[in-house]
């Protein structure tokens with residue numbers, strides 16, 4: 001039986017469909033994910049009002065099963081000197097049972113072959129990541145789609161050219177500031193962000209139950225992120241940016257301990 005496949009630009013009335021693509025196959029009942037969903041919807045609405053549609057949804061027989069998320073670098077409020085010709089591709093996801101059938105490629109091609117994309121942008125960038133349990137690797141997929149590693153970049157910093165040559169990725173050199181306590185800088189672009197922020201807060205409180213922990217939405221408070229020269233999410237402890245992420249396990253815990261108790 002042939003399937004009916006269609007791709008739609010995100011609009012206000014499709015917000016729930018868009019969220020369901022990411023939420024359907026994961027447990028979303030936890031409070032942290034509910035909070036992530038609320039913030040992501042707010043962010044998507046703002047993008048629809050102030051920028052351009054930041055996502056496309058792929059439907060199979062009227063069920064939303066795939067998405068691609070992207071936005072102009074110029075819409076990122078905390079970056080210094082944004083490149084007006086750069087489009088960021090944040091992520092793509094196709095439901096597990098629908099992977100490997102050409103849907104991811106169709107979504108990407110509908111972004112890159114869009115006349116608006118061709119007219120406005122010379123390049124697309126992505127920082128690829130491969131979370132466990134999500135199926136085929138995004139990194140392998142983006143490379144198959146024509147993304148290349150960038151000069152002086154990390155292996156997961158990839159660029160796709162429409163015009164011109166490869167460019168260097170922005171370096172993340174967060175500045176130290178004079179302050180006490182913990183600040184978790186995050187982007188509201190993923191419904192699962194708060195799950196990780198909450199785990200970070202938990203790890204910090206396990207070492208010092210009294211320390212103040214503040215969550216900072218970098219799109220809502222861009223000046224705070226700009227002052228620190230942040231180009232992506234970051235955890236600050238007593239004014240110092242952390243080098244390890246929550247995914248680094250013991251090393252992360254050791255760094256938290258060292259920054260909370262520098263005299264130990």
Ligand SMILES: CC(C)(COP(=O)(O)OP(=O)(O)OC[C@H]1O[C@@H](n2cnc3c(N)ncnc32)[C@H](O)[C@@H]1OP(=O)(O)O)[C@@H](O)C(=O)NCCC(=O)NCCS
Nearest residue numbers: 092093094099100101102103104105134136137140141144
């Ligand atoms: C990556 C993803 C979007 C690709 O979508 P898809 O519908 O499964 O991929 P397609 O069927 O369109 O494949 C497109 C091409 O990529 C190739 N490809 C896909 N995944 C690949 C992989 N892991 N390795 C090598 N090639 C791959 C296919 O062979 C095909 O190539 P071709 O048409 O040139 O022969 C999808 O598999 C997915 O959602 N994976 C999980 C991604 C993820 O972790 N997202 C973040 C979650 S928050």
